[in-house]
Amino acid sequence: MPCSRLGLLRHALLTSACLAGGAPYARGEAAAAGTAADHKIADGGEQPAGSEQVNVFGQGSTRQLTSVSSKIIGQAAPGTNPLKVLDRLPGVYFQSADPYGAYEWSANLYIRGFAQSQLGFTLDDIPLGDQQFDNYDGLSITRAIISDNVARANVSQGAGSVAIASTSNLGGAVQLYSDDPKDRRGGHLEQTFGSNDTFRTFLRLDSGVLNRTGTKFFVSYQHTDLDKWKGSGYNLSDQVNAKLVQPVGTTGSLKLYFDWSAIRQFDYQDLSLNYLQTLGSHVDNYYPNYAAAYRAAQGIFTRNEQLTNDPLDVSYYSGTARRQDILSGLTYDTLIGDVLDWKSTIYGHGNSGYSTWATPYTPSPNGAPLSVRTQSPSIERYGALSSASLDLGRHTIEAGLWYEYVQTGQARYFSQAPLLGQGTLGDLNDHTPRDPFAQAWGYLFDTNTVQVHIQDTWRVTDTLKLNAGFRSLVTRTASNVYAQNPAFNGGNLVGSGALTASDGFLPQFSANWRFLPRHELFADISHNMRGFPVDGYGTNSSNTPWSANAAAFNRIRDTLKPETSWVYEGGYRLTTRPVTALLSVYHVDFSNRLQTISFGPIINPTTAVQNVGGVTTNGVEGSATITLLRGVSFFNSVSYNRSTFDDSLTTSAGEYHLRGKSVPNYPTLMYKTSLSVERGPYEAHIDGDYVSHRYLSYLNDASVPGYFIASLGARYTLGRDVLHLGPMRKVTFQLNAYNLFNKRYIATTGEVGNSLSGDYQSFLIGAPRQFFGTVGVDF
Structure with missing residues (x-):
């Protein structure tokens, strides 16, 4: 029998309690800021001092590494998805239909042509999975940490380090780090108001150093409530973060992190080019008008849906998503004898929830022409990471182990809709649909992952550094189908069984040469595999x-076969006080690409995922931050990417000539610019992003046009010397404007996949101009 959602949640709560119960009492002042390992870049490069610039270009790193600090994250409207802030980095492209990047169905991150399901994500080294909407081995970054508590985010555009705990990083990695508690007791309270009745409250309380051993902690809470910018419905979230830091001796520390989050979201209507041309960009789901959705399912349309090529597919009552997560991790980090740095983390994560889709394609047994399809995902996972770094003078040898067990549940049900005049479906986020009349299928997936890695960083001279290492990865997933109904699966029994992805040698070689003071060349070659x-x-x-x-x-x-890639990159860095610049070129050979295709006779084809060849990617990126005057900086980046299919595709419908066609969803050209000014209590910035056209289909016969959008932010801070208001140390007023020129554009594409030819319902419109105001108080 499958685990119930309540049982899973109880289990996750117990896991978190056990982790918390294992936390000792103390922490020394010497380690209060964290050990050196917390501030090291994955391949041995140090975090540069100028971490409050727009970008830190990874000075000293043997790979392309860029970073965004908490100050830059704080320039966005409070509550903005940290991945959306990363969009300003070269080669990084973030899509979302809402201004916050909080609507998970639409949130998608691309790096150098790879989608987020092909990237790696961690928080304080804890793996977050592949960030898909129905994540099977992690959770979204917005549910893992409140954005106000992010200390920094490091992005490896080419390939992540061999040490990263991920089974999906074919082409890059994003590593987030949580903020440590402050040494001084105090707190921060902020309130945000804005477009679409936005109401967001954030409160953080820091204990300060509590005793001679240096114990300190923080607790924080955020509540966000905002309406959709079109149609009816809302995005509601509550979240709690807490972190305890306990020094151990003079060189060690224990850090306990805890996260609880709960979200309730309404979907926007997915669109096609045909829908956009016939109904316009503001068409949305019918909610809360149940009568209109009921009649549309009967073929009686009220919004001219009959003019489209598929009226039912633009006639949904609503789509909703509800998720609850608990994540906890305990890290011990210590320096032994000044030469050995040992760091270990144990973690647990539980997830429960459901998604609904009121579908006119499946009628209810009572005669209603629609029903509610409910998908119930759940996750229960545990893991441990341990690594040691040995400093031998010119050599630093680092090795580590990661193990994770995940049990993922997936089930699909159909529930009855009321007859017209006998009630409505109401808000499907308020209750799980009851008394399903059919269960299409139910799975339990058990996944075990083991990864070991070793690498050596050799400082050949004071100006030349070489890095070589590899990882061995084995991940095995076995599925068990505990329920299914062929009548709701197209007459099919669903697939079940085990698959293993493994490679004992996934190498990485990289180098950094500082050929002149503040001038560097770097190069990297890596081989990667996705489970x-x-x-x-x-x-x-x-x-x-x-x-x-x-x-x-x-x-x-x-x-x-599992998907694999070879990534080659090289570049030049300039790091001076007036100019920080980066130029990089890269080449990627992506093999064993998986795609859903149909084979067999056309009158009765069979649909399955198969390996269909490879993709070749070539690209170049250039970025620079120029300090024009004291407190005035100007950032610009340009990136060009050409990702093309290596092979054509044969299905039951015939041959599709994909060879040489561009990969859909990712733009060929991007330009990003930002002008920032900081003078005394005043701060302001204006950002601009240009994205070229993107293809919707594999054959490149359908596309969406490029766009340019601009955003604006300003902040004014009153210090204690002006306030004279007792415990208040600082008051901040912040204004953010998104899509400043009110550009209508297509944001997310391919959220339901891409067609081989033409387009179908697979994109979302970006939000119009939005304004947000925030008042924050430090005390």
Whole structure:
């Protein structure tokens, strides 16, 4: 029998309590700021001193590494997804239909052509999975940490370090680090108001150093409530973060991190080019007008849906998502004998929730022409990481181990909708639909992952550094189908079984040469592998093998190969006081690409995921931050990417000539600019982003146009010398404007996959101009 959602949540709560119970009492002042390992870049480069610039270009790193500090994250409207802030980095492209980047269905990050399901993500070294909407081995960054508590985010555009705990990082990694508690007792309270009835409250309380051993902690809470910018519905979230830091001796520390989050979201209507041309960009789901959705399911349309090529597909009552997560991690870090740095982390994570979709394609047994399809994902996972770094003078040898166990539940139900005049579906976020009349399928997936790595950083001379290492990765997933109904699966039994992705030697070689003071060259070569993604039957947007029926799964299970990549990059860095600049070139060979295709006779084709060839990527990026005057900086970046398919594709419908076609969803050209001014209590910045056209189809016969949007932010701070208001140390007023020129543009593309030819309902419109105001008080 599958685990219930309540049982899973109780188990996660117990896990977090056990981790908290293991935390000792103390912490010394010498380690209060964290050990040196907390501030090291993954391959041995140090965090540069200028961490309050727009970008830190990874001075001394052997790979391309860029970073965003908490100050830059704080320039965005409070509560903004940290991944959205990373969009200003070269080669990074973030998509979202809302200004915060909080609507998870639409949030998608691309780096150098790779989608976020092909990247690696961690928080304080804890893996966050692949950031897909129905994540099977992690959780979204917005649910893992409140953005106000992010200390910094490091981005490896080319490839993550061999040490990163991820089974999905084919082409880059994002590593976030939480802020430590402050040494001084106090707190911060802020209130944000804005467009769409936005109301966000954030409160953080810091204990300060409590005793001679240096114990300190913080607790924080945020509540966000905002309406959709079009249609009806809301985005509601509550979240708690807490962190305890306990020094151990003079060189060690224990850090306990805790996160609880709960979200309730309403979907925006996914659109197609046909819908956009016939109904306009403001068409949305019917909620709360149940009568209109009911009649539309009967073929009686009220918004001219009959003019489209698929009226039912633009006639939904609502789509909703509700999630609850608990994440906890305990890290011990110590320096032994001034030469050995040992760091270990244990973590646990529990997730429960459901998503609904009121579908006019499946009628209810009572005669209602629509029903509610409910998908119930759940996650229970535990893991441990341990690594040691030995300093031998010119050599630093580092090795580590990561193990994780995940049990993921996936189930799909259909529940009855009321007859017209006998009630409505109401707000489906308020209650799980009751008394399902059918269960299409139910899975339990068990995944075990083991990764070991070793690397050596050799400082050949004072100006030349070489890094070489490799990781060995094995991840095995076994599925068990505990329920299914072929009548709701197209007459099919769903696929079930085990798949293993493994490679004993995934190497990485890199170098850094400082050929002149403040001038560097770097180069990196790495080989990477992605584990097989997990999801249920008929959920093909993630190209999971388990989306196939039983016959197709059995046909592919012995021949399917995991996706792999070879990444080559090289570049030049300039780090001076007036100018920080970066120029890089890269080449990627992406192999064993997985894609959902149909094979067999056209009158009865079989759909499955198969390896369909490779992708070749070539690109160049240039960025520079220029300090024009004291307190005035000007940032610009340009990136060009050409990612093309290596092979054509043959399906039951014939051959598709994909060879040489561009990969959809990622722009070929991007330009980003930002002008920042800081004078005394005044701060202001204006940002601009240009994105070229993107293809919607694999054959490149459908596309969306490019766009340029601008954003503005300003802040004014009153200090204690002006306030004279007792405990208040600082009051801050902040204004943010998003999409300043009110540009209508297509934001997210491919959220439900991409068609081979033409387009279907697979993109979302970006939000219009939005304003947000915030008042913050430090005490």
